[in-house]
Amino acid sequence: MRRGLPRWLVALVAAVYVFLHLPILVLVVFSFNASKFSVEWTGFSLEWYRRLLERDDILHGLRASLIVGVAATLISTLLGTFIALGLARHKFRGRRVLEALLYVPIVTPEIVTGISLLILYVLLGFPLGIATITIAHIAFCISFVVVVVLARIEGMDESLEEASLILGADEITTFWKVTVPQLWPGILSGALLAFTMSFDDFVITSFVAGPGSSTLPLVVYSMVRRNIEPSINAISTLILVMTTLLIYVADRFGRERAR
């Protein structure tokens, strides 16, 4: 019994979609504009992209972001997946409480996470740098990985594992040959979420980064702060393209494995 939606509703919804997407679209279009004073269209140009390559700070930032992103993703995915397995497969006292507590890092404002870690590092005398950023990113990514992987485990068929054990495989073989392959799409989405969050994070990173360890978002922020120039549009566009490709590839990969 589907019928058309009222006109005003369609108009409102269309306006919201424009609001959600027009700013980014404009940003991307003007990254190809020849004019430095940006909002007059004076012709197509790749000048702003070429200038990015000349900037050491951006290349360094990209390198720092990739190192931190890959390390934080690997470790938080591993730790998070283990926690999810431990929670889903074992009954013990305080399990509910533990599960609830794992949501605390998700709701904690980033600024609070960042400041409290900074205090810890200063207290312990840790020199701020790539390592302190990576630890911070692992700390805020673990809970997200747990939630994603846990959702996957709950949709899984436990009888396959039981069958494997009954048919004589031991726990270790069952884990690698039965549990992990079923869990793979969940682990992959958890890892993707962790990487995107790590790669994008500005607030927490800005507190725990030291001199010379600026990640890409920190470099972009200082560019925005200094003066607005079309190079920022260009680097933003590249970041957008990268995240989109990543999601696309992960989505493909996830579907193939799930089959």
Add this chain to the structure above:
Amino acid sequence: MPLLRERVLGWLHRRPEAQAWSLLGPGIGFLVVFFLIPLLIMFAYSVMPRGEYGGVERGFTLEAYQRFFVPIYLTILIRTFVVAIICTVICLALGYPVAYAVARSGRWKNLLLFLVVLPFWTSFLVRTFAMIFLMRDTGLINTWLLKLGFIREPLTILYTPFSVMAGLVYGFLPFMILPIYASLEKLDNSLLEAAEVLGARPAARFRQVTLPLSLPGVVAGCLLVFIPALGSFLTSDLLGGAKQLMIGNLVQNQFASARNWPFGSAASFILMALVLAAVLVYLRIRDDAPEGAR
């Protein structure tokens, strides 16, 4: 290797709970050391006297919390709360119709849903910059309005309460749409058919069937917008200028320039308390909801 394998298996068989703790231990341990303990240290700092060049000194004092009763800080506290509530209301007003339309859009559903999810994956910093690019004095909005002759001088849009609100709504709207969509999607169509057969008009069907059954999504969406809006820092920092400070900016100032760590810690704790209070309210409402609506 085979020997090690035997020993691990034997150990797991003898002590099944050891398996749980070997899975949970590393991750939970990491979170205790790098999440829980830092929060506890921060709390301790908030009740200690301030050090001269940052840091703290030994002793106990509630000075940092008392400072919140000074008008300028009280204003920031109240502003943060009011801004977060207004942002939530606007997101609800815009997000509910969108979620409703997406849920009933038939073959367009996947595309429309994808267009809501996309901003989720887009860098928040990049999206905030996109707003600056549109709203500054020489930005796209002002340039076009000038060209079309609607205005003679550029409007001041950036660094106003309006630009901060626009940035927050732009940033968090998807968090409202997705949970409402999820609850509308689950809605059993036969209930609407029954209401129609029994003579309910479209408006009544919406008010008495659709709306109550989508309330869990509405409540979840409000929480998911309210919490990040309370703790927002980047939006007011880049779009707000010095007059639109929120708690997040206050916290940052205390550590970056004012070097009053106890006051910054106390502000963080008040923020954290507001967030946890919002979560508790959410849990209360969710658990009180009628059975079928969960």
